[in-house]
Amino acid sequence: MEMTGKTVPFVDMADGITRIGPVNSFDPTHTFLCGQCFRWNRTESGDWLGVAGSRAMRLQWDGRRLTISGATPEEVRTFWIPYLDLEADYPKWKENLSASDAVMAEAVAFGAGLRLLRQDPWETLATFLISQNNGIPRIRTIVDALCRCFGEPIPFEGSTVYAFPSPNVLASLDACEMDVCRAGYRNAYLLKTSRQVAEGEVDLSRLSALPYREARDSLLTLHGVGVKVADCALLFSGIHRSAFPVDRWVLRVMNALYPGSGSTTESLQGFARERWGVMAGLAQEYLFHYARVKKIGI
DNA sequence: CTCCAGGCTGAGC
């Protein structure tokens, strides 16, 4: 029996260590390696080191509880628990999705510990701008270089990690400077979009106040942002979970599962939104994770 | 060598 409801058991261990749990429907492998984020790394000891926004933390997972270090209990409560979406009722969502059909049930079971993160909207948008026609390992390399070169330093465990650079900082670069991250032709998209956001042409902080379709249309005015990137930005920042950033893997799986539901992206999105409603984005993420790991290996 | 990777833009219909 899985825990439901919004209460997350929480213990302050002092010395900058916090323990959370028991938590069900969570697994850092599913959550951090499903392709929604690019700044979590597993250490040799099995811990996870992550940077999000202007914060960093170390996470340990024993299969039942999370132990967080490098963050104050207050930060854990107000930032990391919402970031990891630990208060949401995944058992209920998984049950609903699984009931919708057998293959979805298999995909849900396969990625049972997957949670949709609530990442910073700018960081999410920029990293998925880089993701286009690109592979996950190289996306990580590029994002890493961007942060090290242009991000604010964050003292962490006696060393330094770097925040994702702000739109203002990136907007001040020229194409030559930005090329150190080796993003190729995406440099131009990143530069122009940084400038558009820095100029206030699109206000990312206002997206959550807009209905899904208007939020997406707003993002589509940015250079290099298409439907896929806009949907990923909305979904993985937690702004709109009905966003359905269908890609070739899910297209392949969906077309196999539901022949005739539509071979185009738009009709598949409509199909998914009708079938899974506000959970369409989560449904796609289970499918994506399932298809990718089953067919390519992690 | 070719093909692919969490696509998008701009040109030509």
Added chain:
DNA sequence: GCTCAGCATGGA
């Protein structure tokens, strides 16, 4: 409106 080459880079 629609289709589609071209796009930088690096790994398989």
